[in-house]
Amino acid sequence: MAEVYGSDRPRRRRGRTLRVVVLTLLVFLLVGVVVLDRFSNSYAENVLAEKVATEVANQKAESSRPIVTIAGVPFLTQVLAGKYEEIRIELPDFKAQTGTGETVRMDLLDIRARNVTAPLSALRGGGDVVAGSVTGTGTINYQLLAEATGQKDLKLAEKDGKLVGSGVLAVTQTQEIPLTAAAELKVTDGKVQVRFSDVNTPGLTVNPLIQGQVDAFIEQMAFELDVPKLPLNLVIQELQPLPEGLRVTFGASDVNLAAAGV
Template sequence: MRVARTVLIVVVILGGLFVAADRVAVHLAETKAAKQAQLTEGLTARPKVSIEGFPFLTQAATGKLDDVKVTADDINAGDGGQSLRIESFHADLHGVKLSHGYSRAVADSADGLAFITFADLTKAAPDGITVSYAGVSKDGKALVKLSGSIPGIGSRISVLSEISVHGGNAIGLHARPLPTAFTALGLDDDIRQQIDFIRQLTHLPAGIALTSVTATPDGISVAAAGQHVVLAS
């Protein structure tokens, strides 16, 4: 009986040491992956990387992690001088293959969600235009309201615009029928050239593509998904 109890105590101690070693190892791996992801995507702030599942050491020994969660905040996603800020981005990566001492990580598949506030959409819009929540159309399209004064027109305007994904890497606003006060004057093209716009979402993991947009009272949520998604390289 005493031998059995001694063996049990040893097993418990070794198990505790293994768990402690496993948690230390996963913390180091998360930190290294986060640093490399920041470098890979050119982010100003380091993202948070969380490696799910236990034990980590067993997964690491096979060179593949079951699930990894990534959170990044305050991403400057503009391109070509056109600024657009993403307030937050969350991604779940599945089947993440590790190589080069954890400096390279590629997921079999991933899905994510980027959130952009209306304040940041307004900053990305043409000068003088404010973007705000307008609900959902009868055909399920996310709607925003554009209001303000358009340079060269001289009058204030308030229109509903559909917001949607373009080409898998950008979002675009397209105004619904313009007020007759402007169409009657033949100003459709002039106005649309200023209030219809597309902005790219850069600095997201390579291999992930935007799939849909949902409007909320606080901003827009942009869903993304992909295969062979590069977390770090």
């Protein structure tokens, strides 16, 4: 009996050793696949960042180095399927000139391309890479926005969710009065139009003569700002006054990223 049990132990040890070896190989294989997936993802993001930088320059705009993030894990399955959940493109310190020479600045232009279709053949041969929708958001500082209008005495701010303009009206050579007015925002033919109404002149008794001066001053406060040409055919969809600045939302649909330089 002792010899029978003794002959069985080496087999059990060999079986356990084999399982350990197989599990170790599987772990190494899994780690290798994960590393390859992340490396491929990082490589693709860097390539896209270079192409986006070229596209920004082609639009006569400026930014710090673009940051590209391809969402979704694993990355390689998206490559094989030719479909990507989302590609995020961040353009820090974005600057672009309007057609009339003003410079529009944003600390960050944040672009999201969703439902991207990019077959392997397109990636290899430079074919169409189409995003079902592209959205972008950026915030323009109120002081920079006022400066871009060329009106040095105009001040802009947010109050109760609305854009408010303020200035100082010289009623006479010795009397100046502060006034504020709510802004009406509108986008027409590639221009942001700002008109003011609901004027508030605290502490001032308005007579017909002064009212005429106020009305003329409010008309002078109005301004238009050209929208600069943006990457990926983005156009303005919404303007939202926030405490930190004017939030601008851009959008486009069925954008050929390859044709746009990406």
